Amino acid sequence: MSKLYTDLGKLIAHLDIPNGSRISFHHHLRNGDYVLNAVMAELAKQGKRDLTINASAFFDCHEPLIELIEKGVVSGLECNYMSAKLGAAIGLGILEKPVIFRTHGGRPKAILDAVTPIDFAFIAAPTADYQGNLSGKYGPSACGSLGYAFPDARAAKTVIALSDNLIDEALADYSIPGCEVDYVVSLEQIGNPQGIVSGTTQVTRDPIGLLMAQLAVKTIQASGLLKDGFSFQTGAGGASLASAKYLHELMLEQGIKGSFGLGGITSYLVKMLEDGCFETLYDVQCFDLAAVESIRNNPQHREVSAMHYAAPSKQGALVDHLDLVILGATEIDRNFNVNVHTNSQGQIMGGSGGHSDTAAGAKLAMIIAPLIRARMPLILPEIQCVSTPGESIDCVVTQYGIAVNPARSELKARLEDAGLPLKSISELEQIATKISGRPQIQKASGRVIAEILYRDGSRLSEIRQKA
Amino acid sequence: MSKLYTDLGKLIAHLDIPNGSRISFHHHLRNGDYVLNAVMAELAKQGKRDLTINASAFFDCHEPLIELIEKGVVSGLECNYMSAKLGAAIGLGILEKPVIFRTHGGRPKAILDAVTPIDFAFIAAPTADYQGNLSGKYGPSACGSLGYAFPDARAAKTVIALSDNLIDEALADYSIPGCEVDYVVSLEQIGNPQGIVSGTTQVTRDPIGLLMAQLAVKTIQASGLLKDGFSFQTGAGGASLASAKYLHELMLEQGIKGSFGLGGITSYLVKMLEDGCFETLYDVQCFDLAAVESIRNNPQHREVSAMHYAAPSKQGALVDHLDLVILGATEIDRNFNVNVHTNSQGQIMGGSGGHSDTAAGAKLAMIIAPLIRARMPLILPEIQCVSTPGESIDCVVTQYGIAVNPARSELKARLEDAGLPLKSISELEQIATKISGRPQIQKASGRVIAEILYRDGSRLSEIRQKA
Numbered sequence: 001m002s003k004l005y006t007d008l009g010k011l012i013a014h015l016d017i018p019n020g021s022r023i024s025f026h027h028h029l030r031n032g033d034y035v036l037n038a039v040m041a042e043l044a045k046q047g048k049r050d051l052t053i054n055a056s057a058f059f060d061c062h063e064p065l066i067e068l069i070e071k072g073v074v075s076g077l078e079c080n081y082m083s084a085k086l087g088a089a090i091g092l093g094i095l096e097k098p099v100i101f102r103t104h105g106g107r108p109k110a111i112l113d114a115v116t117p118i119d120f121a122f123i124a125a126p127t128a129d130y131q132g133n134l135s136g137k138y139g140p141s142a143c144g145s146l147g148y149a150f151p152d153a154r155a156a157k158t159v160i161a162l163s164d165n166l167i168d169e170a171l172a173d174y175s176i177p178g179c180e181v182d183y184v185v186s187l188e189q190i191g192n193p194q195g196i197v198s199g200t201t202q203v204t205r206d207p208i209g210l211l212m213a214q215l216a217v218k219t220i221q222a223s224g225l226l227k228d229g230f231s232f233q234t235g236a237g238g239a240s241l242a243s244a245k246y247l248h249e250l251m252l253e254q255g256i257k258g259s260f261g262l263g264g265i266t267s268y269l270v271k272m273l274e275d276g277c278f279e280t281l282y283d284v285q286c287f288d289l290a291a292v293e294s295i296r297n298n299p300q301h302r303e304v305s306a307m308h309y310a311a312p313s314k315q316g317a318l319v320d321h322l323d324l325v326i327l328g329a330t331e332i333d334r335n336f337n338v339n340v341h342t343n344s345q346g347q348i349m350g351g352s353g354g355h356s357d358t359a360a361g362a363k364l365a366m367i368i369a370p371l372i373r374a375r376m377p378l379i380l381p382e383i384q385c386v387s388t389p390g391e392s393i394d395c396v397v398t399q400y401g402i403a404v405n406p407a408r409s410e411l412k413a414r415l416e417d418a419g420l421p422l423k424s425i426s427e428l429e430q431i432a433t434k435i436s437g438r439p440q441i442q443k444a445s446g447r448v449i450a451e452i453l454y455r456d457g458s459r460l461s462e463i464r465q466k467a
Numbered sequence: 468m469s470k471l472y473t474d475l476g477k478l479i480a481h482l483d484i485p486n487g488s489r490i491s492f493h494h495h496l497r498n499g500d501y502v503l504n505a506v507m508a509e510l511a512k513q514g515k516r517d518l519t520i521n522a523s524a525f526f527d528c529h530e531p532l533i534e535l536i537e538k539g540v541v542s543g544l545e546c547n548y549m550s551a552k553l554g555a556a557i558g559l560g561i562l563e564k565p566v567i568f569r570t571h572g573g574r575p576k577a578i579l580d581a582v583t584p585i586d587f588a589f590i591a592a593p594t595a596d597y598q599g600n601l602s603g604k605y606g607p608s609a610c611g612s613l614g615y616a617f618p619d620a621r622a623a624k625t626v627i628a629l630s631d632n633l634i635d636e637a638l639a640d641y642s643i644p645g646c647e648v649d650y651v652v653s654l655e656q657i658g659n660p661q662g663i664v665s666g667t668t669q670v671t672r673d674p675i676g677l678l679m680a681q682l683a684v685k686t687i688q689a690s691g692l693l694k695d696g697f698s699f700q701t702g703a704g705g706a707s708l709a710s711a712k713y714l715h716e717l718m719l720e721q722g723i724k725g726s727f728g729l730g731g732i733t734s735y736l737v738k739m740l741e742d743g744c745f746e747t748l749y750d751v752q753c754f755d756l757a758a759v760e761s762i763r764n765n766p767q768h769r770e771v772s773a774m775h776y777a778a779p780s781k782q783g784a785l786v787d788h789l790d791l792v793i794l795g796a797t798e799i800d801r802n803f804n805v806n807v808h809t810n811s812q813g814q815i816m817g818g819s820g821g822h823s824d825t826a827a828g829a830k831l832a833m834i835i836a837p838l839i840r841a842r843m844p845l846i847l848p849e850i851q852c853v854s855t856p857g858e859s860i861d862c863v864v865t866q867y868g869i870a871v872n873p874a875r876s877e878l879k880a881r882l883e884d885a886g887l888p889l890k891s892i893s894e895l896e897q898i899a900t901k902i903s904g905r906p907q908i909q910k911a912s913g914r915v916i917a918e919i920l921y922r923d924g925s926r927l928s929e930i931r932q933k934a
Contacts, residue, residue: 131788170727172747172767177775179784260637280639300639308644317646321598
């Protein structure tokens with residue numbers, strides 16, 4: 001009994017994938033991923049058509065998909081995030097069916113509930129042993145956590161691992177057990193290490209970003225949440241990382257012993273773990289080399305599945321135990337609804353990822369974003385789409401002041417007591433308009449090119465083509 | 468949002484468990500388990516009736532079940548193993564419905580396939596954090612692996628953890644994620660440490676056992692399997708452990724680097740890991756304190772789920788990669804069919820556990836057993852029931868010689884070449900009969916009191932009441 005193949009073409013031929021199949025990928029190799037393109041090229045070569053791809057995210061490296069969509073090889077896309085190159089092509093209307101956007105927590109729920117069943121899951125595996133036990137922590141293409149691939153491995157009808165590091169040993173530290181893996185195929189290289197993880201993630205040097213980060217940390221302090229047992233997630237954006245850095249200094253200064261850091265993990269959270277600011281890191285994806293090294297070596301740095309990270313359930317996920325999440329935004333409306341799917345022009349260039357999952361779960365969901373970006377105001381009367389409902393957002397920190405969701409009167413009182421520069425969301429909107437003028441952009445009104453599903457699977461919003 | 472309860476009675480009342488519910492338990496606390504009795508007593512107190520219990524195993528400590536069966540609180544039992552006290556009561560006919568026996572691999576398959584759905588799973592958790600992340604490795608009632616509880620946690624409609632070590636930290640080294648746990652209830656003590664694991668497991672000192680162990684190891688040597696990459700499982704019986712000990716010495720002597728040790732883990736396998744005889748231990752259950760300590764501290768000693776251990780699937784389980792398994796037997800017939808469910812009198816006092824799973828998967832499935840035990844011959848024309856089909860058994864090692872399954876001509880030739888004392892199964896039967904006489908025991912012929920399901924769920928055999 002061997003599930004090992006050395007030739008992807010032969011394996012694809014053996015699988016006999018029907019036209020119309022639903023296939024999946026995960027995005028831990030990020031913009032260095034070779035696996036999706038290699039599999040799709042082979043499927044195209046073997047004449048497959050009408051495939052639906054469900055990937056946790058699409059990056060610019062997946063640009064070859066555009067041609068495959070145009071040729072009819074691919075007719076459906078589902079994801080939690082889509083970067084600008086593919087997004088621009090979708091905006092041109094190349095795909096007939098709307099892209100289905102989910103969240104990092106909604107996707108595993110939908111897969112496990114068979115709302116979006118997966119016929120063939122292709123898993124990029126930095127290491128695979130001879131039994132098909134898989135790990136992301138070891139090998140030349142190591143990416144650390146494989147958290148987003150867990151639902152695919154568990155629920156897909158057929159699971160194919162692709163690896164450039166097949167080992168003859170019995171892997172002890174596997175992430176996905178061989179009993180969930182049907183086939184393992186060796187590839188020369190599954191990814192470009194340059195693109196998989198950044199060498200280092202960088203705190204912003206922009207003075208506006210640093211100013212916002214200082215305001216963010218003062219807000220956290222004033223919120224009353226920063227005490228022993230504190231739990232925290234932040235994105236890898238420059239201002240968010242700067243906030244993490246200030247928070248780190250503050251926690252050390254005040255001797256605060258936090259509980260856990262969560263989410264996509266960077267060197268900043270690793271340093272906080274090592275300095276005792278957290279007991280544990282729960283890691284669904286590593287963003288840099290320091291995170292990969294830490295998850296490999298530090299038993300307190302734990303890989304978690306996408307389900308455990310963020311899936312909505314009565315049992316609760318890790319996001320439901322978050323005290324604080326720091327998030328970004330492209331656009332915000334007066335009701336605190338946030339768009340992170342498109343740019344101000346309505347072109348797809350992002351997605352929820354864990355945005356709405358963490359915002360829903362965290363006690364304090366804080367947006368940090370510059371009030372003006374490339375001459376476009378952050379706050380607008382109407383936004384291109386809703387990625388995260390405003391009711392999940394507690395406050396918005398900008399360089400011109402902090403707007404607290406009016407539903408959070410206790411938070412507002414605390415920030416007032418601390419003397420922080422509070423503004424209403426309308427005041428912030430007015431300041432922005434005064435500086436940049438009222439933008440002349442209309443909300444796109446063409447056909448629906450993408451549907452945005454909330455984490456529970458309900459329809460939250462849509463993205464339309466520019467007329 | 469808190470899933471924590473401090474009072475079992477209040478939680479049971481809150482759960483509002485309907486009569487006729489199907490509830491489950493796991494057996495890692497073995498004969499020291501307090502959890503099953505505590506839960507069942509509370510259910511009885513609250514007037515529940517007609518419950519079906521699916522436990523991975525029942526031990527003598529679960530004797531209070533007899534009264535609950537007689538009172539109608541419990542009307543169905545399903546398990547992979549049942550020790551003698553409850554077995555004797557079943558033999559007296561106290562339960563109307565037959566006991567359903569599965570295997571350690573068949574149970575998770577049946578649970579996950581909803582062949583035997585679980586309404587309420589009760590999980591004895593030596594440590595639980597405030598989110599419901601569970602571990603067996605830490606705390607005063609530490610038992611090590613929680614492998615058999617994984618299917619229950621994943622598939623039960625409601626999952627209740629019971630723990631005597633609730634911690635306020637964010638557990639990094641959890642076995643079962645909090646997102647699979649609905650409730651956590653604190654108990655003063657979940658088990659008696661004396662009964663949970665043996666202080667030490669002991670190699671036999673019986674000269675017949677040692678003789679058989681020597682024959683077993685010579686057989687392994689002659690089989691050609693003992694080379695780099697060798698993988699191995701053995702039970703915790705005295706002669707099996709003696710075989711492991713001799714094997715250990717031989718592997719060190721010959722510098723053989725094995726691949727993995729599997730199954731229920733004892734200090735003997737731990738020593739083999741530490742001495743480099745294996746790369747990895749895959750542990751579904753710890754049998755002694757050394758194993759608990761090792762799984763806690765040695766990253767090469769890995770907890771595995773019951774699915775990964777042994778569930779039959781097209782992807783294969785760890786048992787499918789075994790070179791050798793050493794197993795025991797109560798009775799064997801001329802076709803190598805093995806009974807490990809009853810004693811020679813037909814009284815239930817065991818069960819498959821992983822017997823038929825490992826026998827089906829291993830390249831060499833070896834029975835080691837004395838030809839006469841308490842004046843009863845091992846080999847009989849007719850056995851009380853079939854636990855493992857003879858086609859899975861490769862050879863039987865006794866102190867009077869080795870019988871090879873006639874279907875294994877290559878193995879037979881190798882053992883012959885090595886000059887080992889081969890006998891046919893009939894010759895061994897005749898030797899036994901000559902020594903102990905032909906036993907006057909009839910196969911029980913009353914009503915069916917237990918059904919033995921093979922690992923794939925098909926009906927393999929049955930146990931009848933003594934007429």
